[in-house]
Each structure stands twice: as structure tokens, then as C-alpha cells.
Amino acid sequence: MIDIAGAVAVEAIDEETRDQPEPEHAAAGVRPVAAHYGDPIREQRLLATDVGLVDRSHRGVIAVPGAERAGWLHTLTSQHLASLRAGQGSELLVLSPHGHVEQHAMVAEDGETTWLDTEPGDTTGLLGYLEKMRFFTRVDPRDATADWALLSLVGPGAGEAVAALGVSGLAEPDLLGVPGPKFAAGSVPPRPSVVYDVRTLPGGGWARRVRLGVDVLVPRASVPEVVDALVVAGTPVAGLWAYEAVRVAHRLPRVGFETDHRTIPSEVGLVASAVHLDKGCYRGQETVARVHNLGRPPRRLVLLHLDGVTTDQLPTAGAPVTADGRTVGFVGTAVRHFELGPVALAVLKRSVPDSAALLVEGSAAAIDPE
Numbered sequence: 001m002i003d004i005a006g007a008v009a010v011e012a013i014d015e016e017t018r019d020q021p022e023p024e025h026a027a028a029g030v031r032p033v034a035a036h037y038g039d040p041i042r043e044q045r046l047l048a049t050d051v052g053l054v055d056r057s058h059r060g061v062i063a064v065p066g067a068e069r070a071g072w073l074h075t076l077t078s079q080h081l082a083s084l085r086a087g088q089g090s091e092l093l094v095l096s097p098h099g100h101v102e103q104h105a106m107v108a109e110d111g112e113t114t115w116l117d118t119e120p121g122d123t124t125g126l127l128g129y130l131e132k133m134r135f136f137t138r139v140d141p142r143d144a145t146a147d148w149a150l151l152s153l154v155g156p157g158a159g160e161a162v163a164a165l166g167v168s169g170l171a172e173p174d175l176l177g178v179p180g181p182k183f184a185a186g187s188v189p190p191r192p193s194v195v196y197d198v199r200t201l202p203g204g205g206w207a208r209r210v211r212l213g214v215d216v217l218v219p220r221a222s223v224p225e226v227v228d229a230l231v232v233a234g235t236p237v238a239g240l241w242a243y244e245a246v247r248v249a250h251r252l253p254r255v256g257f258e259t260d261h262r263t264i265p266s267e268v269g270l271v272a273s274a275v276h277l278d279k280g281c282y283r284g285q286e287t288v289a290r291v292h293n294l295g296r297p298p299r300r301l302v303l304l305h306l307d308g309v310t311t312d313q314l315p316t317a318g319a320p321v322t323a324d325g326r327t328v329g330f331v332g333t334a335v336r337h338f339e340l341g342p343v344a345l346a347v348l349k350r351s352v353p354d355s356a357a358l359l360v361e362g363s364a365a366a367i368d369p370e
Contacts, residue, residue, distance in 0.1 A: 002055045002227050004237050006038030021058045028146035033058045036239035043238035044338040047246045051157035052238030053230050057149035060123025062116040066139035069114045080192050080276035086111030089196035089208045091274040099287025101263045104255040108198045108208050117150050119256055149220045158213030164233035170209035171197040178272050181295040188278035245335040248345050258332035258345050266297040299347050306342040308363030315360045321346050322359045328352045
């Protein structure tokens with residue numbers, strides 16, 4: 001956790017939170033992250049209108065060096081990574097044989113190593129899968145979380161703020177766009193469905209331009225120095241609560257929060273960023289292709305306005321969403337947004353219309369049409 005006055009750890013508020021370091025990482029010295037620094041609403045405004053520094057160092061970090069890393073990751077995951085080169089990043093999914101989402105990772109390539117950062121709690125599972133699939137491939141995946149920390153500059157001013165670390169001119173994310181159902185083979189370019197600009201940091205690590213701002217990976221021992229450089233340059237800190245509120249407002253899902261054991265990528269909007277629909281076979285690919293060609297995934301991700309919530313208690317993750325007494329979905333992440341009020345991401349049956357009268361834990365909720 002960034003040592004700033006007023007910091008309140010996520011774990012101090014919710015002992016059961018998923019936003020805490022994995023036990024083996026905590027044993028290696030990885031500290032909890034801050035939920036807020038005394039004023040979460042002000043911190044939200046900073047991230048929405050300017051820029052703030054968010055400690056996300058509880059995320060797992062997997063390093064994949066080795067001469068055959070790009071082609072190997074290409075065959076194992078949903079993303080087109082065969083031609084990934086230094087200075088590029090992307091996203092990937094590991095799917096079950098039936099196409100259900102198991103892990104999601106952000107990607108950065110520095111020319112020597114492909115870096116994967118993933119949800120806290122998922123590192124062991126993802127690394128275990130990669131290790132089982134090595135065979136005779138020249139790759140050497142390892143858990144690097146104890147040595148490397150992810151921080152995020154979030155907000156419209158993130159590109160300028162990262163200049164304090166010696167990086168400038170990061171390009172905006174380059175998304176291909178999702179092709180229509182039954183598109184012609186070969187019509188999707190053979191490159192990642194989203195490309196993030198990645199630049200090496202002078203002190204080690206990298207900066208990656210993403211949709212909410214700029215992620216930076218730095219040696220864990222250098223975190224205080226990096227934070228000081230950014231704060232002295234005028235970038236304030238903000239907690240994970242503020243980050244989550246901005247993420248929810250942008251309708252960006254997190255695996256394990258807006259997913260369950262049945263989730264397929266097209267239900268929660270992960271096809272656009274983490275799936276290439278015209279690449280070779282990978283585990284779960286048949287389900288992804290079949291659902292895309294039919295054009296109607298069974299569920300969809302929505303933003304709910306929690307109109308009936310009048311107390312400080314927001315719905316719990318996984319709370320059922322009902323319509324006319326029937327369960328039609330579940331709540332993922334619920335937040336109190338500084339402009340939108342109490343809102344949540346939820347996964348609902350596709351048949352539920354935008355006008356449906358919904359209930360969440362006895363309180364009224366309404367879909368925000370896209």
C-alpha cells in the first residue's frame with residue numbers, strides 16, 4: 001500500500017474481499033492496497049476529470065521469457081499473439097474446453113519477456129496452466145509478483161502524468177472492432193484485436209497505454225521512488241474504490257466479478273479486446289465461434305441504476321437480480337458513483353428488456369440503455 005496519510009486498506013473494510021494479495025504473495029511481502037485515502041468521492045472526480053495514481057500492486061504478475069513465447073501464447077489463448085513485438089501490449093483469455101472464461105490477463109511485450117498481469121487470486125491458476133502446457137517449448141513462465149508491482153495512472157491526464165517517469169507520446173489503444181456474424185475468413189487482420197502502446201521505463205519496467213489511462217510496472221523495491229516522482233510532479237493518489245467506480249461507469253468487466261462458471265466472452269464484452277475471431281484453434285474456440293455466428297449470446301452485461309438503494313449498504317457481489325419474481329441475472333460490482341449515484345454492473349438474461357422493472361435485494365433497479 002502506498003504510504004500516504006489517510007490510507008485505508010481494502011482488507012480493513014472487507015476481510016473477504018477478492019482485492020487482496022494471494023497468500024503466497026502476502027507471505028513474500030506484497031502488501032494490501034488502499035480502498036481510499038480519506039475522501040473517495042473527491043478521488044473519483046480526479047480519476048474522471050483529471051488524473052490520479054492508483055495502487056494496483058495486488059495484481060499477479062507472470063513473466064514469460066523464452067524464444068518461442070509469442071507463438072506459444074498464441075496457441076494457448078484467445079488472442080492473436082503470433083506477431084506480437086516489442087512495444088506492444090494486448091489482452092488474452094484462457095477458456096475452458098466448453099468456452100467458459102477461466103482467466104483473463106493483460107499483456108505487455110518488452111522484446112525479451114512477455115508480461116502477463118492478472119486478477120489477484122488467479123495467478124496460481126494461470127501459471128499452473130501455462131506450466132502444464134510447456135512441453136518442449138522454449139519458454140520459462142514464472143510468478144514475478146514478489147518482485148514487480150503494477151500501478152495505474154487513471155484519467156484523461158494520464159498520458160501527460162506519466163512524463164514524470166520519462167515516458168511521453170503513448171498512443172491511444174488500437175482496437176480492430178468486432179466483425180459481424182459469419183464474416184469472411186481472412187477478413188480480420190492477423191494481429192491482436194487490441195494493441196496497447198508499451199514503452200520501457202528508464203528505471204526498469206514499462207508503461208502501457210490502456211483504456212482507462214496508463215499502467216506502469218516497476219520493481220517493487222522502487223515503488224516509493226516512483227510514487228514520490230509522480231506526486232512531486234502533481235499527480236495525487238486515489239484508492240481502489242475510486243478506480244472501481246470509474247471502471248463500472250465505463251462498463252468494463254473484471255473476471256471473477258462480472259463472470260461466473262458459465263460465462264462466455266461474448267456475454268460480458270470481452271470479445272472486442274481479448275478475443276481474435278479469425279485465428280487458429282485454441283481451447284474453447286468452437287463455442288466462441290458458434291455463439292458469435294449465431295449473434296445472440298444467452299446473457300449480456302448491463303449497467304444498473306440502483307434506484308431503490310437508500311442506505312449505505314450496496315448490494316453484495318453475486319446478489320440475484322429478479323423480474324416478476326424470477327431470477328434473471330446477478331450483480332457483479334456495485335459502487336456509489338459521484339455523478340450516477342448507486343450503480344452496478346450486472347449480467348442478465350438477454351431476453352430481459354431495457355424497460356424491465358428489476359429488484360436487487362428488495363430494492364428497485366433499472367437498466368441504463370447503452
